[in-house]
Amino acid sequence: MRLPFSSFVLIALLMAGSALGQPDGRKIYVTHCASCHGDKGQGNEEEYDEPLWGRKSVESLTRYIHRSMPEEKEDTVIDEDAHAVARYIHEEFYSPAAQLRNRPPRIELLRLTNEQYRQSAADLIESFKRPQTIIPERGLRGRYFNVEKMNKEKEHVLERIDPVINFDWGSGVPAEKINQNGFSVRWSGSLLAPETGLYQFRVRTHNSALFLLNSFRGDDDKNSFIDAYVSTRNESHEKSGSKFLLAGRGYPVFLRYFTYKEKVASLHLEWKPPG
Structure with missing residues (x-):
């Protein structure tokens, strides 16, 4: 059992002796190079302010150090010493791999302004919606x-673009073929906000109306922005609300109206921009 142990000790000593026989690149660099280039190759304002970073191979660095370094003492670090220094700086701080190890990328959080946050959130939400097409019509x-009894959409009789919602029909109807006993209307489109800020909206009617703003669906009664659906004795009533909008963005608009066996019919949708 003693023979293998002796062999192991002998081999270890031989290896240690071989390593001791090689030039110490770090020691040579500290002695002859660090005063100009810094202990980590970061440079020195008084001598050489450029950091030792690059893409040359160990062999290419060896040739350069052997031929040119240190300045005015070019014969100091040559041959095996030059190779030892080249290998040391290449592995410690010169090569791209060493740079990545010594200066790993950092993940930093950016602080957004209120406006940037609103725009980012709007972009995110917009990605889940169907794309909107802006048309010349306003x-x-x-x-x-x-309408027949409480069937609010018995017969579709007309489709048109209404530039504004500002109707006082009185005891009349919007157009021919529309039943005087009762009719309903569904308006849809988009509001293109001209500026960023808080907008005021108001619905006035003698009848029933629901206003939905920035809604995915036109029949989402539970999430209506302005609910003026309950009408009392055919008297004029109004409901209002405010919403913050971003300039240049199109917001889906749905407006629903209903009247049945009422003497007066009217509907007004009004809005006021910020300021």
């Missing part, structure tokens, strides 16, 4: 229906 597209 106004809301209205689909008019005749």
Whole structure:
């Protein structure tokens, strides 16, 4: 059992002796180079302010150091000493791999302004919606229906673009073929906000109306922005609301109206920009 142990000790000593016989690149660099280039190759303002970073191979660095370094003492670090220094600086701080190890990328959080945050959030939400197409026509597209009893859309009789929602029909009707006993209208379109800020909206009617702004669906009654659906004795009533909008963005608009066996019919949708 003693023979293998002796062999192991002998081999270890031989290896240690071989390593001791090689030039110490780090020691040579500290002695002859660090005063100009810095202990980590970061440079020195008084001598050489450029950091020792690059893409040359160990062999290429060896040739350069052997031929040119240190300045005015070019014969100091040559041959095996030059190779030892080249290998040391290449592995410690010169090569791209060493740079990545010594200066790993950092993940930093950016602080957004209120406006940037709103725009980013709007972009995110917009990605889940169907893309909108801006057309030259201005106004809301209205689909008019005749009403029979409480069937609010018995017969579709008319479709048109209404530039503004500002109607006082009185005891009349919006157009021919529309039933005087009752009719309903569904308007849809988009509001293109001219500036960023808080907008005021108001719905006035003698009848029933629901206004949905920035909604995915036109029949989402539970999430209506302005609910003026309950009408009392055919008297004029109004509901209002405010919403913050971003300039240049199109917001889906849905407006629903209904009247049945009422003497007076009217609907007004009004809005006021910020300021």
